[in-house]
Amino acid sequence: GEYEAATFHFQQLLEKKPNHYNALNRLIMLLRRAGKLQEVPRFLKLAENLNSRASMDAGLSFCKGIYYRYTNNPREALNAFYQARQDHEWGPRSIVHMIEIYLNPDNEAVFAPSSGADDDNNSLHRTSSTANQQDYSESSVQALNSARELLKELPKDNAKSKILECYLLMHTKNKSNIEQALQTLLNLLNNTS
Numbered sequence: 001g002e003y004e005a006a007t008f009h010f011q012q013l014l015e016k017k018p019n020h021y022n023a024l025n026r027l028i029m030l031l032r033r034a035g036k037l038q039e040v041p042r043f044l045k046l047a048e049n050l051n052s053r054a055s056m057d058a059g060l061s062f063c064k065g066i067y068y069r070y071t072n073n074p075r076e077a078l079n080a081f082y083q084a085r086q087d088h089e090w091g092p093r094s095i096v097h098m099i100e101i102y103l104n105p106d107n108e109a110v111f112a113p114s115s116g117a118d119d120d121n122n123s124l125h126r127t128s129s130t131a132n133q134q135d136y137s138e139s140s141v142q143a144l145n146s147a148r149e150l151l152k153e154l155p156k157d158n159a160k161s162k163i164l165e166c167y168l169l170m171h172t173k174n175k176s177n178i179e180q181a182l183q184t185l186l187n188l189l190n191n192t193s
Helices: 002-016 021-033 037-050 058-070 074-084 091-103 105-110 117-123 128-151 159-171 175-192
Strands: none
Touching: 002 021, 002 037, 021 037, 021 058, 037 058, 058 074, 058 091, 074 091, 091 128, 091 159, 128 159, 159 175
């Protein structure tokens, strides 16, 4: 009902004005809920084809980041969000998504080396289970450090930043950090109720 009607209207709008990135962002969200993300590339292509500088547009980069994130392509999502992160309008949202990707345990292998010829050389020096374990722990530390640096770019006084900071503390798996995060979250909950 409502989702189909909204999706139809956003699609009609984007057929006429492909660079309306707020509409494109909402369409991506609607199509995600409907399980129809395979329809998104057509609208991304329409926006890209609008002009030669579209690939430099932060709004389009943000929308690509959203699409890649929701199609389980965290590396491409991070690249797209990175392009949008300096923009006044799209930057803060891009940074939030980047932090969430870095802290998502399902994306643990974002920094892990992809399988290739170089990996074969490394396997000569370590057993594969030891190599994988070391790669994952190194990638986890790298992801944590990246998230920490990105968090510094967000305003400290809003609830979303505080929640992300708590996620970061919990991700360290340090008991005192987790207790600190729990206390901060409880304080946020008590202040909003």
